[in-house]
Amino acid sequence: VRYLAELTLAGLLPSPDARDEVLGDLAEEEQHLREQRSRRHASAWYRAEATRTAAQLIIRGAAARPRDVVTSVLAGALVVLAVQGIGTVLTVATVVGWPWGVSLSPDGLVPLVATAAVMGAVAGGGASALLARRAPLVPVAWLAILAALSSPLLEPVTVMLASAPELVGWPATLLPSTATTTLTLAIALPLAILLGGLGVQLPRGTPPARAALPHAQWSANPPNRRRLQRRGGRAPELSADHSAEPELRRLVRRWVHHARPRPRDRDNRRLVPRTPPTIDPAATT
Amino acid sequence: MGELLGGLEASVLRAVAAPGDGPAYGLSVRRAVSEDRGREYSVGAIYTTLARLEAKGLVTSVASDPVAVRGGRSRREYVVTALGHQAMARARTVAARTWGFGSTEVTP
Numbered sequence: 001v002r003y004l005a006e007l008t009l010a011g012l013l014p015s016p017d018a019r020d021e022v023l024g025d026l027a028e029e030e031q032h033l034r035e036q037r038s039r040r041h042a043s044a045w046y047r048a049e050a051t052r053t054a055a056q057l058i059i060r061g062a063a064a065r066p067r068d069v070v071t072s073v074l075a076g077a078l079v080v081l082a083v084q085g086i087g088t089v090l091t092v093a094t095v096v097g098w099p100w101g102v103s104l105s106p107d108g109l110v111p112l113v114a115t116a117a118v119m120g121a122v123a124g125g126g127a128s129a130l131l132a133r134r135a136p137l138v139p140v141a142w143l144a145i146l147a148a149l150s151s152p153l154l155e156p157v158t159v160m161l162a163s164a165p166e167l168v169g170w171p172a173t174l175l176p177s178t179a180t181t182t183l184t185l186a187i188a189l190p191l192a193i194l195l196g197g198l199g200v201q202l203p204r205g206t207p208p209a210r211a212a213l214p215h216a217q218w219s220a221n222p223p224n225r226r227r228l229q230r231r232g233g234r235a236p237e238l239s240a241d242h243s244a245e246p247e248l249r250r251l252v253r254r255w256v257h258h259a260r261p262r263p264r265d266r267d268n269r270r271l272v273p274r275t276p277p278t279i280d281p282a283a284t285t
Numbered sequence: 286m287g288e289l290l291g292g293l294e295a296s297v298l299r300a301v302a303a304p305g306d307g308p309a310y311g312l313s314v315r316r317a318v319s320e321d322r323g324r325e326y327s328v329g330a331i332y333t334t335l336a337r338l339e340a341k342g343l344v345t346s347v348a349s350d351p352v353a354v355r356g357g358r359s360r361r362e363y364v365v366t367a368l369g370h371q372a373m374a375r376a377r378t379v380a381a382r383t384w385g386f387g388s389t390e391v392t393p
Contacts, residue, residue, distance in 0.1 A: 017348060017361060018332070024358030025311040025328045031354050053329030060333045 005050040007198060011129075011137030012057040014065075026050060061138035068132055072139035076128030076193070077146070080120040087116025117185060118192045121147060125196025140197030144190035151185040290376050296321050297334045298373055301344055301363045308362040310349075311335065335363060343369035 006023055013019045026049060033042035062069045128143050129136040290298065300317035301309040315331040338344045349360040365373070 018336070020348070020355075020358040021311055021361045022328055022332050024352070024355035024360065025315070025332075027356045027358065028312055028352075028354050029328070049328060052327040053332075056327060056329035056333060060329075 008054055012054055012135055014134040058138055058141045061135050069139045072128045072132040073142050075131050076124040076143045079127045080124030083120030083123050084116050118188055121189045121192035122196035125193035126200040129197035129200045137197050144193040147189040147193055148186050151189055152182050290372055293334050295376050302365045310360040310362050343372050
């Protein structure tokens with residue numbers, strides 16, 4: 001839950017510096033409360049504060065970058081409608097008849113039509129997050145809010161399907177009631193859109209994927225530093241004791257260093273003393 | 286004449302100008318503003334206000350070294366710029382005119 005909260009907040013914040021600032025403030029205050037009050041109180045405070053902060057970032061993020069957010073929301077909505085539209089066309093074509101004489105079993109269409117809305121939402125959320133380079137989850141969240149508000153608009157479709165089961169060929173008992181469908185869509189669509197937005201960010205290694213990693217640690221990795229500098233971003237200075245280097249990577253580097261074969265003399269004594277490797281901070285900048 | 290400061294903006298600017306122990310950063314500003322205005326402000330509200338003040342050129346910030354208690358994340362430490370001090374002085378003058386007392390009675 002905590003990682004998901006951090007991931008969500010990171011996706012709502014526009015830069016690595018902002019992520020360090022907000023997530024660091026939350027972590028520091030939680031630690032303070034843990035020492036002063038109790039662990040449970042601190043965790044409850046963290047969850048409530050992360051929710052409040054996320055809500056404010058969604059609202060103010062749209063106000064700060066209206067064009068970016070509106071463009072991404074519109075593009076995401078178009079993708080949602082396109083995928084849902086394909087499902088609808090397939091249904092209608094099955095009812096009316098295919099122009100090429102191809103017959104498609106209505107039973108085979110059931111899962112397709114039933115999941116078209118959710119598949120469209122995932123694709124739309126992903127497209128929206130891809131377009132919004134800064135704070136990708138701000139337009140995704142707005143898209144989810146719009147989906148929740150507009151899901152009752154899909155009511156006529158469910159009414160049509162429920163009123164003409166003999167036309168579609170599905171048994172009437174298999175069709176859910178209109179209220180059930182609307183409620184399901186109101187919950188499923190926003191969730192699917194948010195998951196689509198988060199899912200697109202994860203494999204790319206873009207900022208939300210390293211939400212749990214402080215900016216100084218991420219940028220201490222030389223390839224990440226070069227990537228950041230190419231984009232014109234700010235890479236923090238490496239500290240002299242390399243404390244910014246992730247602990248796991250430091251352990252792996254030491255292990256690789258020690259596992260490497262060393263030159264030995266005729267008496268099988270090492271010629272080069274084993275010393276831990278060092279990194280020149282100037283060379284990596 | 287520059288634009289007037291909002292209520293929260295003025296409180297945040299004042300907290301940055303007069304930090305308690307150590308430099309002003311998000312959490313210290315949040316504690317000062319919450320105490321000053323008598324209600325609990327969220328981390329997000331203070332962050333967005335500080336970002337707005339920085340965009341207006343009223344405060345400037347630098348990132349500190351990573352801090353262990355913050356999970357290895359750095360702090361963003363804020364300082365009021367000359368423009369920020371001018372804005373504070375203007376806000377004091379406006380408040381003094383509005384409420385009809387001498388500007389010296391309004392402490393920053």
